[in-house]
Amino acid sequence: MMRSVFLRNAKNYLMTGMMLAATLAVLIPLGLIFFHIMKMGMSSVNLDFFTQIPKPTGETGGGMANGMLGSLLMIGMASLIGLPVGIFGAIYLAEFGGSKVSTAIRFSADVLSGTPSIITGMVAYTLLVVPMKGFSALAGSVALAMIMIPIVLRTTEEQLKLVPGSLREASLALGVPMWRTTLRVTLRSALSGVMTGVLLAIARVAGETAPLLFTALGNQFWGKDLTQPMAALPLQIFSFAIAPYEDWHRLAWAGALVLVVVMFGLSLTARYFGRTRTGE
Amino acid sequence: MNNIKVHLESLNIHFGKTHAVKDISMDFPENSVTAIIGPSGCGKSTMLRSLNRMHDLVPSARVSGKVLLDNDDVYGKGVDPVGIRRRVGMVFQKPNPFPAMSIYDNVVAGYKLNSRMVRSEADDIVESCLKRVALWDEVKDRLKANAMTLSGGQQQRLCIARTIAVKPEVILMDEPASALDPISTLKIEELIEELKERYTIIIVTHNMQQAARVSDYTAFLYMGDLIECGETKKIFTTPEQKQTEDYITGRFG
Numbered sequence: 348m349m350r351s352v353f354l355r356n357a358k359n360y361l362m363t364g365m366m367l368a369a370t371l372a373v374l375i376p377l378g379l380i381f382f383h384i385m386k387m388g389m390s391s392v393n394l395d396f397f398t399q400i401p402k403p404t405g406e407t408g409g410g411m412a413n414g415m416l417g418s419l420l421m422i423g424m425a426s427l428i429g430l431p432v433g434i435f436g437a438i439y440l441a442e443f444g445g446s447k448v449s450t451a452i453r454f455s456a457d458v459l460s461g462t463p464s465i466i467t468g469m470v471a472y473t474l475l476v477v478p479m480k481g482f483s484a485l486a487g488s489v490a491l492a493m494i495m496i497p498i499v500l501r502t503t504e505e506q507l508k509l510v511p512g513s514l515r516e517a518s519l520a521l522g523v524p525m526w527r528t529t530l531r532v533t534l535r536s537a538l539s540g541v542m543t544g545v546l547l548a549i550a551r552v553a554g555e556t557a558p559l560l561f562t563a564l565g566n567q568f569w570g571k572d573l574t575q576p577m578a579a580l581p582l583q584i585f586s587f588a589i590a591p592y593e594d595w596h597r598l599a600w601a602g603a604l605v606l607v608v609v610m611f612g613l614s615l616t617a618r619y620f621g622r623t624r625t626g627e
Numbered sequence: 628m629n630n631i632k633v634h635l636e637s638l639n640i641h642f643g644k645t646h647a648v649k650d651i652s653m654d655f656p657e658n659s660v661t662a663i664i665g666p667s668g669c670g671k672s673t674m675l676r677s678l679n680r681m682h683d684l685v686p687s688a689r690v691s692g693k694v695l696l697d698n699d700d701v702y703g704k705g706v707d708p709v710g711i712r713r714r715v716g717m718v719f720q721k722p723n724p725f726p727a728m729s730i731y732d733n734v735v736a737g738y739k740l741n742s743r744m745v746r747s748e749a750d751d752i753v754e755s756c757l758k759r760v761a762l763w764d765e766v767k768d769r770l771k772a773n774a775m776t777l778s779g780g781q782q783q784r785l786c787i788a789r790t791i792a793v794k795p796e797v798i799l800m801d802e803p804a805s806a807l808d809p810i811s812t813l814k815i816e817e818l819i820e821e822l823k824e825r826y827t828i829i830i831v832t833h834n835m836q837q838a839a840r841v842s843d844y845t846a847f848l849y850m851g852d853l854i855e856c857g858e859t860k861k862i863f864t865t866p867e868q869k870q871t872e873d874y875i876t877g878r879f880g
Contacts, residue, residue, distance in 0.1 A: 445686070513723040517786070520679065521737035521793055522713030531740050536727060 381607065388604030391597040396605075401567055401583070407594045411602050413569050414583035417484065420571075421563060421579060422553060424488035425495055430545060432492075433499025434534075440500070441507035442529050453501075460497035467493050468558030476562060484570065484577035487563030491552040498551060502544025506537040543621040550613035554606055556581040580606055632657040632797060632827040633678060636693035640673050643687040647673045649851040650692070655797075655844075660819060660828045662842035662859065664835060666874070670851040671831045675799050678829065679715035680708040696797070716795035720802040722782035724774035724789070731770040733785055737793035756788040760818055780811025787818065791826070798822065800830040804837065816841050835875055839863050847871045 395410045402409035436456075440449050471490035476482055510533050518528040534541070556579075559565070564576040565586060580602055587599035633655040640648035648670045655661045663671040673682075680701060682688035694701040701711050724733045734753045738744040753770065757763040762784045766777070774785060783803060790798060800819070804812040819828060819841045832838050838845055839859060846856035847870075855862060855871045866872045873879055 511723075513719060513721060514725065515684075516681065516717075516719065517723045517725065517789075518736070518740060519681065519684070520712055520717035520719075521740065521789065522709055523737065523740040524709045525684075527740055532725065 384600065384604050384607055387597075388600035388602075391601035392604055396598070396601050400569060401587075401595075401598070404592065409598065411578075411580060411583050411598060411605075413566065414578040414580040414602065415605070417563070417566070417570060417578040418553065418580045420573070421484055421488045421491060421559075421577065422549060424485070424573065425491035425552060426545075426549065428488065429492035429495035429548070430499060433496045433548075434503050434541065436496070436500045437503035437507060438529060438534065440504045442525075442533065453504075456497040456500050459493070460501070463557070464490075464494055464555050465557035465560070468561040471558065472561040479574070481574075482562060482564035482576040484563050484573045484575065486561075487559045487577065487579065488573075490558035490562045491555060494552050494555060494558065495548040498548040499544055502547070503537070503541050506540030506544065507533055509540065510536045539620045543617045546613050546617035546620065550610050550617070553613070554581055554610060556585050560585075629656040629658055631655070632697065633829070634693075634695040634698075635674075636695070638674065638677065638690070638692040638694060640670070640677055640682070640691075641689040642673075642685070647851055648677070651848075651853045653846060653853060653856050655827060655829055657827050658823055658825070659843040660823050660830060660841050661844040661846065662838035663829065663831045663846050663848060664833075664838050664874070665848035665854075666879070667833070669848040671848050672801055674848070675801055675829060675831050676717075678797070678799055679712045679717055681717070683708050713793060714795055715797045715799060716790035716793065717799045718783070718787055718790055718801070718803045721806050722779055722786050724777075724782050724785050726773070726775050728774055729771045730766050730774050730777065730785060733774045734788050734792050736789055752792055756792045757785075759791060759821070760784040760788040761814065762788060778811070780807050780814060783807060783811065783815060784818065787815075787822075791822070795826065797827045797829065800828065802831055802833060805833060812837070835863075847874060849874070 395408060396412075397410060397415070398412050399408070399410035400413045401411065436452065440452060444452070468490050471486045471493065475486035475489055479486070514532055514536060515528055518532040519525065523532075559579050559582050563579055563582065565582040566576045566578040568578075570577040584599045584602040584606065587595040587602070590596075631654045635654070636652050638648055638651045639646070651674065663675065665671050676682055677690050678694060678696075678701070682690055690702060696711070696714060700706065725736055728736060731749075731753050732739060734756050735744060735749050738749070738752075754763065754767075757766065762781060765781060766772075769776075774782065777785060783806075787798075787803075804815045807815065816837065819830065822828060823843075830838075830842065842859045844857065845859045845862040847854045847862065847866075847868075849870060855866060855868045862871060863875055866875065
């Protein structure tokens with residue numbers, strides 16, 4: 348009798364301990380990354396970093412303002428292309444889709460979101476860079492949009508499906524047409540969840556480097572023309588980190604820090620939206 | 628007997644291979660309450676929902692036969708289900724106010740969602756509809772409060788107010804009191820009594836006492852068949868069919 352209690356307790360402690368160890372194994376790398384980037388990047392994050400473009404080789408100082416502007420522009424363009432496709436696609440899947448077509452679309456979206464992002468970059472390269480005979484921010488935006496669409500599509504669909512059928516029925520029974528019901532009742536009810544998905548998709552593409560290598564290419568100067576190569580923060584981090592100059596390394600660390608903080612902020616905002624939905 | 632408001636002629640409803648409602652023909656008189664009773668799964672809700680074409684959303688559902696609303700064929704060619712639903716309102720089993728809207732907005736939801744709201748009229752509609760469902764005194768000081776802050780019984784009366792706000796001719800009620808406590812149930816039943824002066828009411832209920840209390844006519848359904856229908860008094864005192872008698876005396880169902 349005593350023995351079995353002892354054994355049970357021992358097993359309990361062992362298992363709890365293992366789970367704690369697994370949790371730490373997840374958290375420690377995250378903490379290490381964050382603190383290391385803080386340590387290396389903090390000293391170089393200053394006003395110049397946010398306002399200056401990179402200085403020519405050999406000169407010290409400068410910043411990554413053009414990269415941040417480029418990232419903003421391209422993420423904005425990608426959202427303009429990707430969000431309507433993702434959200435309207437999700438409405439089709441959740442509200443109108445026949446079973447066979449829906450299954451095919453869902454499967455494609457899942458495959459697409461599992462596709463390595465460098466492949467997405469190559470597709471955009473073939474579709475846009477080759478015919479347009481040059482790297483461009485537009486091609487970069489399309490590549491990013493292709494990554495956003497499946498994420499937005501699936502999260503929005505899940506959120507729409509969570510809206511109770513009784514609300515749709517309530518609206519329809521009042522003589523409200525299906526399309527108005529979908530927009531004003533169903534989508535409206537799912538809005539905070541949809542926002543969460545949108546923000547997570549933006550956070551995801553904000554850090555993408557590979558699809559931009561073949562498309563936006565990068566730019567040492569202020570590039571504001573969407574048909575021309577454009578700088579992006581992750582691209583600049585990449586090219587500065589592999590350059591042989593100490594000063595560029597510092598900038599790369601600063602860029603990494605800014606990027607991590609932005610992603611952290613986006614994820615927190617996404618969580619906030621998710622929370623207001625469940626009313627916690 | 629009053630005029631016939633809704634007339635069913637060999638109504639059949641299938642869900643895929645299930646034959647849920649079998650060849651039902653009957654009449655629903657105007658300005659009266661008709662109760663549909665029967666054991667679970669007998670097709671009473673299915674039949675009710677066919678009257679305002681709610682089955683249109685279910686791809687596997689197939690409705691055949693005729694449903695006439697004042698001699699207009701509800702399932703006729705080119706008939707817009709939206710127009711039918713404006714004439715035939717519905718109150719559901721579980722109170723389902725719009726959770727993101729205030730009490731006020733819920734009452735005028737039918738106008739707001741359709742963008743047909745005239746602002747100056749809204750206040751009057753809200754007040755008169757809430758008064759008719761006897762909710763006005765309870766909520767008049769907090770019309771802007773979220774509808775979900777109301778109790779279940781109040782929510783259901785709000786849903787009825789929302790339904791009558793769009794001026795339907797017929798109101799379908801699908802077990803409107805089954806999720807409510809006895810006091811709220813009583814209030815809903817009193818309300819039904821008052822509403823029949825203006826509307827034709829068709830109510831599905833599990834509760835035979837309720838059917839006896841509120842309805843003028845009763846239809847008994849069993850396994851998708853209409854066993855018997857007629858004046859409530861007659862159905863409950865001298866039913867013609869053995870099955871009806873067995874059901875209302877509680878011998879099965």
